[in-house]
Amino acid sequence: xxxxxxxxxxxxxxxxxxxxxxxxxxxxxxxxxxxxxxxxxxxxxxxxxxxxxxxxxxxxxxxxxxxxxxxxxxxxxxxxxxxxxxxxxxxxxxxxxxxxxxxxxxxxxxxxxxxxxxxxxxxxxxxxxxxxxxxxxxxxxxxxxxxxxxxxxxxxxxxxxxxxxxxxxxxxxxxxxxxxxxxxxxxxxxxxxxxxxxxxxxxxxxxxxxxxxxxxxxxxxxxxxxxxxxxxxxxxxxxxxxxxxxxxxxxxxxxxxxxxxxxxxxxxxxxxxxxxxxxxxxxxxxxxxxxxxxxxxxxxxxxxxxxxxxxxxxxxxxxxxxxxxxxxxxxxxxxxxxxxxxxxxxxxxxxxxxxxxxxxxxxxxxxxxxxxxxxxxxxxxxxxxxxxxxxxxxxxxxxxxxxxxxxxxxxxxxxxxxxxxxxxxxxxxxxxxxxxxxxxxxxxxxxxxxxxxxxxxxxxxxxxxxxxxxxxxxxxxxxxxxxxxxxxxxxxxxxxxxxxxxxxxxxxxxxxxxxxxxxxxxxxxxxxxxxxxxxxxxxxxxxxxxxxxxxxxxxxxxxxxxxxxxxxxxx
Amino acid sequence: xxxxxxxxxxxxxxxxxxxxxxxxxxxxxxxxxxxxxxxxxxxxxxxxxxxxxxxxxxxxxxxxxxxxxxxxxxxxxxxxxxxxxxxxxxxxxxxxxxxxx
Numbered sequence: 001x002x003x004x005x006x007x008x009x010x011x012x013x014x015x016x017x018x019x020x021x022x023x024x025x026x027x028x029x030x031x032x033x034x035x036x037x038x039x040x041x042x043x044x045x046x047x048x049x050x051x052x053x054x055x056x057x058x059x060x061x062x063x064x065x066x067x068x069x070x071x072x073x074x075x076x077x078x079x080x081x082x083x084x085x086x087x088x089x090x091x092x093x094x095x096x097x098x099x100x101x102x103x104x105x106x107x108x109x110x111x112x113x114x115x116x117x118x119x120x121x122x123x124x125x126x127x128x129x130x131x132x133x134x135x136x137x138x139x140x141x142x143x144x145x146x147x148x149x150x151x152x153x154x155x156x157x158x159x160x161x162x163x164x165x166x167x168x169x170x171x172x173x174x175x176x177x178x179x180x181x182x183x184x185x186x187x188x189x190x191x192x193x194x195x196x197x198x199x200x201x202x203x204x205x206x207x208x209x210x211x212x213x214x215x216x217x218x219x220x221x222x223x224x225x226x227x228x229x230x231x232x233x234x235x236x237x238x239x240x241x242x243x244x245x246x247x248x249x250x251x252x253x254x255x256x257x258x259x260x261x262x263x264x265x266x267x268x269x270x271x272x273x274x275x276x277x278x279x280x281x282x283x284x285x286x287x288x289x290x291x292x293x294x295x296x297x298x299x300x301x302x303x304x305x306x307x308x309x310x311x312x313x314x315x316x317x318x319x320x321x322x323x324x325x326x327x328x329x330x331x332x333x334x335x336x337x338x339x340x341x342x343x344x345x346x347x348x349x350x351x352x353x354x355x356x357x358x359x360x361x362x363x364x365x366x367x368x369x370x371x372x373x374x375x376x377x378x379x380x381x382x383x384x385x386x387x388x389x390x391x392x393x394x395x396x397x398x399x400x401x402x403x404x405x406x407x408x409x410x411x412x413x414x415x416x417x418x419x420x421x422x423x424x425x426x427x428x429x430x431x432x433x434x435x436x437x438x439x440x441x442x443x444x445x446x447x448x449x450x451x452x453x454x455x456x457x458x459x460x461x462x463x464x465x466x467x468x469x470x471x472x473x474x475x476x477x478x479x480x481x482x483x484x485x486x487x488x489x490x491x492x493x494x495x496x497x498x499x500x501x502x503x504x505x506x507x508x509x510x511x512x513x514x515x516x517x518x519x520x521x522x523x524x525x526x527x528x529x530x531x532x533x534x535x536x537x538x539x540x541x542x543x544x545x546x547x548x549x550x551x552x553x554x555x556x557x558x559x560x561x562x563x564x565x566x567x568x569x570x571x
Numbered sequence: 572x573x574x575x576x577x578x579x580x581x582x583x584x585x586x587x588x589x590x591x592x593x594x595x596x597x598x599x600x601x602x603x604x605x606x607x608x609x610x611x612x613x614x615x616x617x618x619x620x621x622x623x624x625x626x627x628x629x630x631x632x633x634x635x636x637x638x639x640x641x642x643x644x645x646x647x648x649x650x651x652x653x654x655x656x657x658x659x660x661x662x663x664x665x666x667x668x669x670x671x672x
Binding site: 382383385417429446450452471505511 | 591599622626633663667
């Protein structure tokens with residue numbers, strides 16, 4: 001049993017695969033961005049912070065710091081540094097997307113530190129901050145408490161990537177910086193905000209550390225960059241979805257819809273194949289689909305053209321077929337088909353039949369009285385089939401009958417008919433003929449056989465047997481023919497059966513020939529009159545042939561001689 | 572179903588008929604042989620693998636024979652089986668062909 005193929009939309013399948021692809025892509029990106037951001041994002045920002053602290057440390061003149069601390073007097077240089085720090089804070093917004101919270105320079109002491117410079121905040125991005133004034137004392141911050149929202153996480157990553165644990169108090173950390181551990185980040189909580197800080201030492205001209213530049217950064221910013229990349233991922237995702245929708249529409253417009261139109265047009269065409277004049281598919285793209293549509297249109301026109309031709313040819317064939325039917329009827333009507341043929345001649349029982357293979361054929365039989373005492377029997381087979389054979393057969397039949405009626409014996413009839421047929425035989429056809437002229441009063445049958453099948457004779461108390469008679473060549477084959485004549489003496493109750501090769505050469509589906517042996521057996525299968533005898537042979541042939549098509553005409557003629565009832569035997 | 576092998580050697584057309592030469596296949600034989608007949612003065616027909624010949628087939632053989640005879644040539648039949656021989660005898664074709672053992 002054939003399973004019906006389930007329809008799966010091309011469009012839906014493409015979209016499905018694209019979706020799967022997108023989800024996989026997103027998973028991939030998310031997975032990597034998680035590590036990339038927490039890892040490299042943190043180290044990048046840490047590095048930037050240390051750079052900024054370090055740059056400021058190099059810029060600042062270490063020799064003046066002591067003066068500012070001691071006198072508390074600001075000068076032009078002091079203001080320029082303040083300006084630099086404020087500008088830098090604004091600049092970081094553009095550089096990192098997040099500003100430094102604080103930018104300051106302190107002088108560290110054992111239990112406190114002193115502010116020298118501190119940055120302002122204008123309030124553009126972060127809230128306004130009043131800077132610590134020059135000389136203000138600051139207290140060291142303790143280590144941050146565990147479980148802080150950002151710092152705990154940050155510290156863990158920092159530890160993983162950099163190998164430092166930064167959960168120390170500010171004093172310890174600054175001591176580390178003073179002792180040369182420069183590349184580090186300090187975590188702290190200042191005024192309730194989680195911060196990460198970087199410190200860079202400021203040297204005086206004697207290469208002694210006199211102060212530290214500090215940079216504070218919001219702890220949440222680090223994770224905000226992670227959030228930022230999440231936003232990026234979402235944007236990419238949205239873009240992909242938009243792309244998919246775009247492709248979906250494009251796909252619909254360029255592929256699926258044209259295909260649908262093509263499909264419906266095809267259905268329409270099949271419905272209106274004979275009526276529709278032209279075809280409008282309505283697909284005008286310049287891609288494969290467009291080409292398909294064009295080919296489809298061309299194919300339709302060709303199919304139409306072909307159908308037109310086929311219709312014409314079929315009509316012509318029907319016409320010829322009808323004419324052939326008429327021809328078959330005309331041909332059949334030319335053969336004597338009134339039985340009993342001679343109701344007033346009790347000496348004779350005669351029966352004949354012809355079953356053409358298809359249309360008109362080349363077989364014929366004939367019987368007629370030449371005069372009161374002579375009956376002519378003819379059975380013949382023209383080579384080939386169809387119209388040419390039928391035309392040739394008509395000619396042969398007419399010639400034979402007219403020449404026999406002129407009273408010539410069979411041998412001379414054949415020679416004359418042969419000469420006449422040969423003259424006009426352009427198609428190089430020929431005809432095999434068996435001719436017998438029976439003298440009714442005596443039962444003497446004068447016969448001639450021009451290439452025809454052997455007749456079968458049945459003597460009154462005997463069985464049918466083939467009579468291997470003297471043959472001459474077929475008629476119309478050679479210009480000159482020397483015919484042979486022989487006589488058979490028929491007694492009362494004797495029968496003669498003549499036939500065409502359609503009987504002996506009837507073929508079954510295994511290409512086996514019926515053969516004369518089977519025919520003789522059928523003839524001897526019972527004591528029949530002429531009509532029943534022919535029916536018996538016909539039935540036996542049909543049984544043998546089975547479903548195989550009948551190739552050749554099936555023509556048979558049987559004569560029973562009942563003796564001269566007018567003669568001395570008459571009761 | 573039907574096949575004919577043909578070649579011309581020294582003006583002699585050699586034909587080997589294979590299968591059933593009947594109404595359906597006779598035109599094929601006629602078509603295939605026609606082009607060769609012009610160049611042939613004699614013909615040899617091998618009936619060895621011929622299963623059956625009908626009157627339509629005999630017509631083509633007669634046409635070949637007539638053409639060859641017009642050139643004073645002869646048509647030789649060889650390897651004629653009993654079944655085919657019977658047909659040739661019945662139709663008298665045995666008289667227009669030269670038999671070769």
